[in-house]
Amino acid sequence: MGFDTIILTQRNEALKQGNPLLSGTIAQTLADESAECFSHDDYEFLKFHGIYQQDDRDKRKEGKHYMLMVRTKFPGGVLSGDQYLACDSLATEYANNTLRITTRQDFQFHGILKSNIRQTMRRLNDALMSTIAACGDVERNVMAPPTPATSPLVDEVLAQARKLSNTLAPRTPAYHAIWLNGQELNLNSQTNGDFVDPLYGKSYLPRKFKTAFVIPPLNDIDIYTNDLGFVVIAENGRLIGYNLLAGGGLGMSHGNTLTFPRLADVIGFFTPEHLEAVAKAVITVHRDFGDRTNRKHARLKYVLADRGVDWFRDQVEQRAGIRLEPARPFQFTKQGDLLGWHKQTNGNYFLGLFVENGRIRDINGYKLKTGLRRVIEKFRPEVRLTASQNLLLVHVPPDQQGEIERILSEHGVSARNPFSRTRMASMACPALPTCGLALAESERTMPDLLTRLEDVLKELGLEDEEIIVRMTGCPNGCARPYMGEIALVGKGPNRYQFYLGGNEASTRLNKVYKDMVKGEEIIPELRRLLERFKRERLDGERFGDFCVRVVLKETTDAQA
Numbered sequence: 283m284g285f286d287t288i289i290l291t292q293r294n295e296a297l298k299q300g301n302p303l304l305s306g307t308i309a310q311t312l313a314d315e316s317a318e319c320f321s322h323d324d325y326e327f328l329k330f331h332g333i334y335q336q337d338d339r340d341k342r343k344e345g346k347h348y349m350l351m352v353r354t355k356f357p358g359g360v361l362s363g364d365q366y367l368a369c370d371s372l373a374t375e376y377a378n379n380t381l382r383i384t385t386r387q388d389f390q391f392h393g394i395l396k397s398n399i400r401q402t403m404r405r406l407n408d409a410l411m412s413t414i415a416a417c418g419d420v421e422r423n424v425m426a427p428p429t430p431a432t433s434p435l436v437d438e439v440l441a442q443a444r445k446l447s448n449t450l451a452p453r454t455p456a457y458h459a460i461w462l463n464g465q466e467l468n469l470n471s472q473t474n475g476d477f478v479d480p481l482y483g484k485s486y487l488p489r490k491f492k493t494a495f496v497i498p499p500l501n502d503i504d505i506y507t508n509d510l511g512f513v514v515i516a517e518n519g520r521l522i523g524y525n526l527l528a529g530g531g532l533g534m535s536h537g538n539t540l541t542f543p544r545l546a547d548v549i550g551f552f553t554p555e556h557l558e559a560v561a562k563a564v565i566t567v568h569r570d571f572g573d574r575t576n577r578k579h580a581r582l583k584y585v586l587a588d589r590g591v592d593w594f595r596d597q598v599e600q601r602a603g604i605r606l607e608p609a610r611p612f613q614f615t616k617q618g619d620l621l622g623w624h625k626q627t628n629g630n631y632f633l634g635l636f637v638e639n640g641r642i643r644d645i646n647g648y649k650l651k652t653g654l655r656r657v658i659e660k661f662r663p664e665v666r667l668t669a670s671q672n673l674l675l676v677h678v679p680p681d682q683q684g685e686i687e688r689i690l691s692e693h694g695v696s697a698r699n700p701f702s703r704t705r706m707a708s709m710a711c712p713a714l715p716t717c718g719l720a721l722a723e724s725e726r727t728m729p730d731l732l733t734r735l736e737d738v739l740k741e742l743g744l745e746d747e748e749i750i751v752r753m754t755g756c757p758n759g760c761a762r763p764y765m766g767e768i769a770l771v772g773k774g775p776n777r778y779q780f781y782l783g784g785n786e787a788s789t790r791l792n793k794v795y796k797d798m799v800k801g802e803e804i805i806p807e808l809r810r811l812l813e814r815f816k817r818e819r820l821d822g823e824r825f826g827d828f829c830v831r832v833v834l835k836e837t838t839d840a841q842a
């Protein structure tokens with residue numbers, strides 16, 4: 283373990299222990315107009331409030347231009363039309379005039395100045411949107427399937443996700459005091475030292491924790507990548523319980539074999555009344571056994587990897603006070619979203635719109651931000667954000683469909699989503715210029731890379747294929763690259779680790795195919811692979827499956 287990691291880990295643990303209210307000196311720095319940024323310690327506390335202090339990396343040569351990123355917490359990605367409009371206004375007034383849908387169904391606002399942060403937080407909360415625990419060593423946003431037409435159980439599962447999210451939120455009063463009441467909180471006060479969160483204790487979790495629900499056969503949530511997963515088991519359209527999944531996670535560090543992406547294990551089945559107890563049992567296993575000596579090895583996945591499923595099941599059973607039954611059979615067939623118009627079970631419709639890399643903005647003739655604003659102002663549909671960075675307008679009566687299409691098309695946006703299947707299945711993380719951890723470009727290069735890939739696919743007569751391409755600026759895995767049929771993971775400026783072999787249902791990790799590939803080498807490399815794919819594929823075989831059967835097998839055989 284590196285010296286830096288030890289210091290960072292010790293510092294983080296000491297900060298939480300010493301200041302369990304998570305207030306730091308945030309209020310004091312807010313009040314001090316001459317302070318251009320928050321301290322290093324407050325940088326850590328701010329995360330628990332849903333805020334990251336960043337700097338514009340395009341401008342680093344001129345010195346650090348500090349700005350803040352705010353992440354909301356929308357369980358299941360659901361927000362009302364009014365809440366959407368409040369977010370849209372905040373993005374225009376205080377952020378960089380874009381709304382960024384995240385891979386966990388939230389919005390991120392980038393580029394907020396310190397002088398505007400309190401207003402941003404207050405207005406979000408006024409519209410009943412919270413950011414508490416959107417980041418930090420706690421339960422993050424609870425994900426759930428947002429798409430109405432996929433199952434009659436969607437609303438029930440969304441309600442469970444909301445309830446669980448509230449139950450698992452940290453109880454510190456500092457969030458309200460700082461952002462809503464404008465109070466100063468004293469680090470050394472009795473209240474701070476004495477505060478113990480009922481679930482998280484004084485030290486919170488050793489690391490972030492992520493929970494999600496999913497309704498098979500659609501794996502629109504990428505369930506295996508979560509610390510804690512609930513797979514809905516239904517009989518005759520009725521929820522009868524959940525299969526518990528635990529120990530998934532993707533983040534890793536280049537060259538550190540102690541870290542690795544891992545799919546969640548299937549632990550067992552339980553009935554719905556035990557949901558909260560089981561969730562708390564899993565979280566407290568992480569709280570009590572996660573590695574507090576090394577943040578790079580602190581996620582629940584390493585507890586599972588080190589101690590095994592049987593040990594883990596026993597812990598959960600003891601803590602929840604139940605016996606888990608053997609897992610019920612389930613199967614996933616597909617990841618991704620239903621885009622375009624679809625009928626809901628109640629006779630209304632929803633419209634799924636592809637949002638490239640989740641970035642809602644106006645660019646050239648494509649005015650998605652303004653078009654959505656106009657539609658939502660007029661009809662106030664419910665809005666749902668998906669785990670694939672897309673957006674759904676939900677509960678639309680049939681007589682509004684035509685007008686919605688017309689308004690969108692006036693802004694250059696088509697309800698038909700006229701993009702290639704490959705583009706619509708793609709994801710990229712924000713990376714540069716906002717992410718402090720980015721080693722290479724991602725969101726800014728992905729659209730162009732896909733255009734060049736589309737050209738190759740067309741040339742080879744493969745334009746109707748769907749190939750899941752994911753890109754990230756570093757190995758942390760924010761756009762879940764290790765599940766892609768093709769993935770590019772930043773390793774240095776213009777250098778990527780090249781992965782192949784994820785599958786359509788997002789149930790299989792891909793593998794490294796090549797290392798340190800230069801940006802300009804990606805398309806020629808893909809062209810060679812796609813030419814082989816065209817020649818040697820089996821009937822109906824997908825690119826990811828072909829890569830596992832042929833390309834990666836050859837690589838493994840050559841190494842043997």
Ligand code: SRM
Pocket residue numbers: 334351353383384385386387388389390416422423490492507530531532533534581640710711712713716717718719758759760761762
């Ligand atoms: Fe992430 C850190 C963006 C989903 C694994 N992630 C970051 C930070 C906050 C960088 C930082 O710590 O300074 C990034 C902010 C960039 C920016 O400028 O906006 C960032 N992560 C994102 C988002 C916005 C990516 C996106 O394209 O949407 C996603 C926000 C989700 C949300 O609303 O909560 C996002 N991050 C993920 C996912 C995917 C998921 O959860 O489904 C992962 C992989 C799954 C997992 O957790 O294992 C992920 N992010 C990480 C990690 C590595 C964690 C680890 O265990 O090693 C970091 C770094 C860290 O925590 O130290 C990180």
Ligand code: SF4
Pocket residue numbers: 711712713714717718719720721724754755756757758759760761
């Ligand atoms: Fe930043 Fe890396 Fe996450 Fe991309 S994957 S947003 S570069 S931390």
